[in-house]
Amino acid sequence: ANSEEFDLRHLCFQNATKRHAYLNSFSTVAQSAKYGINQFSDFSQEEFRDLYLGASADRALLFPGLKTGKTEG
């Protein structure tokens, strides 16, 4: 308590609760996703991205089953 780290985590937590209210406002039916406090709530969004989101993407080929509806010739 009263440390700089505590203040930072407290701020992250407060920001998280604001995010939850916004995210949950779209949840209109029972099966909809719910957002709230979990083990990541005292991370800033930047920290979360840096620590837990580590994938980069290669462009993949479109699956050949696609029917475009166009015909040639």
Added chain:
Amino acid sequence: LPAKFDWRDKAVVAPVQNQQACGSCWAFSVVGAVQSVHAIDGSQLVELSVQQVVDCSFQNEGCNGGSPVQALKWLKQSKMKLVPQSEYPYKAKTGICHFFSQSHGVVAVKNFTAYDFSGQEEAMMGHLVEHGPLAAIVDAVSWQDYLGGIIQHHCSSQRSNHAVLVVGYNTTGDIPYWIVQNSWGTTWGNEGYVYIKIGSNVCGIADSVAAVFL
């Protein structure tokens, strides 16, 4: 296609793992797919070494991130056999690649496919049923706050930043959804799983989807 399908029902999906504070999701998704396909092919389900892929897949950047497709390219080209997790345990840190004799390894990747299924999620369902769990990439920024339920909003396609393992789907309810294994432990989401609406490429789940062949 069946209205619902879940590879966990066939006991070929290993328990949810925890990558901890290491950007190794790309390795978890690839190893998850490999170990499931190995079990589907008739072998016992063995948890394989994620740390081996983190340390040795040199085109990727270990805990600083990587691409499932790059990891699969490396596994195919090097013909390196993955060893059991018990022999090369996960440390949540990038380390020096440990080499084992080929006789020590369990399985090597013969080939893989990587497709963009956007607009064709029904074909992706067929791919899952035919080939086993699929390694996919997603936009998971909003997953920081996820508790459970079916994700329909708050994430985009073409902005992927996380890798996961798609293990099943369910189209019997009002909202059809993918069943996706994450690697943030069992206390996150639905006991470590996340459900994503099928049909509009929510979170970019269909953007880059890989199947492995052993």
